[in-house]
Amino acid sequence: MKRLVQPLVTGAFAVVALTASPAIAAKKDAVENQSKEPKKIVDRRDPNYVRCRSEPIIGSLARKRRICMTNEEWAEYNEIGSRNSREFVEDSQPGFLKTTPD
Structure with a gap:
């Protein structure tokens, strides 16, 4: 029984890891792009407005x-x-x- 469950669990983890990594990479890229783009200044008293x-x-x-x-x-x-x-x-x-x- 252990021999049947262990490959199934390992396979399930591999599938989750392979499908989750592009999603995680996409989120990471989105966060990096947001940090590179300057935010619009809305405070009229800001020295850079x-x-x-x-x-x-x-x-x-x-x-x-x-x-x-x-x-x-x-x-x-x-x-x-x-x-x-x-x-x-x-x-x-x-x-x-x-x-x-x-």
């Missing part, structure tokens, strides 16, 4: 230029613009009122 803005083109009534940057790049863009405008205002003031940052 991309925002787009349309700016008018000077000299045209209808044309607009679309600019897309991440939140981090927009913050740097605004800081540079503020710094340039502050320098312009300070340079146009009379000499005795000119302030210098400490």
Whole structure:
């Protein structure tokens, strides 16, 4: 009886192993593909979230230029613009009122 049951059990395990391995491999490939694809960022406050803005083109009534940057790049863009405008205002003031940052 043992001699009849042992080959049947071994054969059953072999069949399960052979049929399950492609399914396991497919699941493993799917998990690897998901980890390679970047996830879409939905939090608007995330530094890597991309925002787009349309700016008018000077000299045209209808044309607009679309600019897309991440939140981090927009913050740097605004800081540079503020710094340039502050320098312009300070340079146009009379000499005795000119302030210098400490």
